[in-house]
Amino acid sequence: MSEAVQPIVVVSRCLDLEACRYNGQVIPNAFIRRLAAHVTLIPVCPEVEIGLGVPREPIRLVRQGDDVRAIQAATGRDVTERLVGFAERFVKTLPEVDGFVLKSRSPSCGIRDAKVFSSVESEAACGRQAGLFAEVVGRRFPGLAIEDEGRLNDAAIREHFLTKLFTFARFRQAAKANSVAALVHFHATHKFLLMAQSQRAGRAMGQLVAQAAHRPLSEVIAEYRQHLQWALQRTARRTALVNVFQHGFGYVSKYLTAREKALFQQTLEKYRRAQLPASAVLLLLRAWIVRFDIGYLLAQTLFEPYPDDLREPLDPRMAWELGLPLARNRRRAPA
Numbered sequence: 199m200s201e202a203v204q205p206i207v208v209v210s211r212c213l214d215l216e217a218c219r220y221n222g223q224v225i226p227n228a229f230i231r232r233l234a235a236h237v238t239l240i241p242v243c244p245e246v247e248i249g250l251g252v253p254r255e256p257i258r259l260v261r262q263g264d265d266v267r268a269i270q271a272a273t274g275r276d277v278t279e280r281l282v283g284f285a286e287r288f289v290k291t292l293p294e295v296d297g298f299v300l301k302s303r304s305p306s307c308g309i310r311d312a313k314v315f316s317s318v319e320s321e322a323a324c325g326r327q328a329g330l331f332a333e334v335v336g337r338r339f340p341g342l343a344i345e346d347e348g349r350l351n352d353a354a355i356r357e358h359f360l361t362k363l364f365t366f367a368r369f370r371q372a373a374k375a376n377s378v379a380a381l382v383h384f385h386a387t388h389k390f391l392l393m394a395q396s397q398r399a400g401r402a403m404g405q406l407v408a409q410a411a412h413r414p415l416s417e418v419i420a421e422y423r424q425h426l427q428w429a430l431q432r433t434a435r436r437t438a439l440v441n442v443f444q445h446g447f448g449y450v451s452k453y454l455t456a457r458e459k460a461l462f463q464q465t466l467e468k469y470r471r472a473q474l475p476a477s478a479v480l481l482l483l484r485a486w487i488v489r490f491d492i493g494y495l496l497a498q499t500l501f502e503p504y505p506d507d508l509r510e511p512l513d514p515r516m517a518w519e520l521g522l523p524l525a526r527n528r529r530r531a532p533a
């Protein structure tokens with residue numbers, strides 16, 4: 199299945215890593231703990247970096263005319279320039295990163311939901327927007343995998359984030375190899391994933407790969423990266439995934455019994471009706487791909503876009519009904 203890569207992820211330091219919040223606390227986060235085993239984390243706390251200390255009086259975003267300022271309400275200090283200046287300098291020091299996990303609702307780190315107040319004193323927010331650090335990150339890296347820990351509680355958002363993160367890391371590795379062969383290999387192993395995400399982008403990327411031997415490779419890689427980021431901007435549509443699953447099923451169906459074929463169609467139908475997650479169909483297909491040793495599909499990253507450790511285990515009853523040989527699921531049906 200997919201090759202081992204180590205994505206590079208910038209993370210808000212207060213998420214499970216250090217007690218650096220304004221109130222001197224850390225926010226426990228099981229996802230960051232699991233992620234840390236598979237990625238290189240770059241922790242950052244913008245408010246500590248600009249010297250606000252721990253604990254500290256909280257800051258808030260305050261609208262002043264057309265401008266939004268970061269103000270420490272208790273002291274009246276305006277730290278807007280310091281926060282933005284730090285963010286601009288910080289992003290320039292980063293290596294080539296694959297994604298960010300930032301703290302939701304923070305006036306510094308929130309990617310879209312930091313409260314904005316009409317004055318330092320007002321109690322009710324008059325709007326929401328990105329925090330000042332997150333705004334610089336979003337502007338500098340518009341195509342990367344950027345999420346906040348709140349949204350990552352949603353299974354579909356988390357799956358898509360992880361798919362992006364590990365796909366970008368694999369591409370970073372392929373681009374670093376700086377060879378036509380590495381680009382061809384990347385494209386070939388991501389064919390099903392791209393079919394599910396965007397047929398149009400997949401075709402355009404195929405054409406780019408075909409031109410790679412006749413054009414400056416750095417140009418081709420840069421264009422390919424843009425298409426890849428565009429293709430992975432949104433989660434794959436359900437209908438597109440159903441088509442790709444059917445396509446994959448075509449490779450294994452001749453080895454299956456009538457009951458197994460019926461099981462696949464029932465599982466696919468339940469996924470189509472949103473009664474099962476995509477991972478149920480993926481894991482079922484993957485079990486057969488491994489059993490029948492279908493080399494072409496074994497290489498397709500769609501069937502294991504990121505390490506299984508990061509996947510939520512299927513409900514044990516569901517896994518049992520599908521007959522999935524999953525180490526992390528009990529094989530016996532629960533009572």
Ligand code: SF4
Binds near residue numbers: 243
């Ligand atoms: S949200 Fe950002 S600025 Fe606030 S404590 Fe966490 S890392 Fe620091």
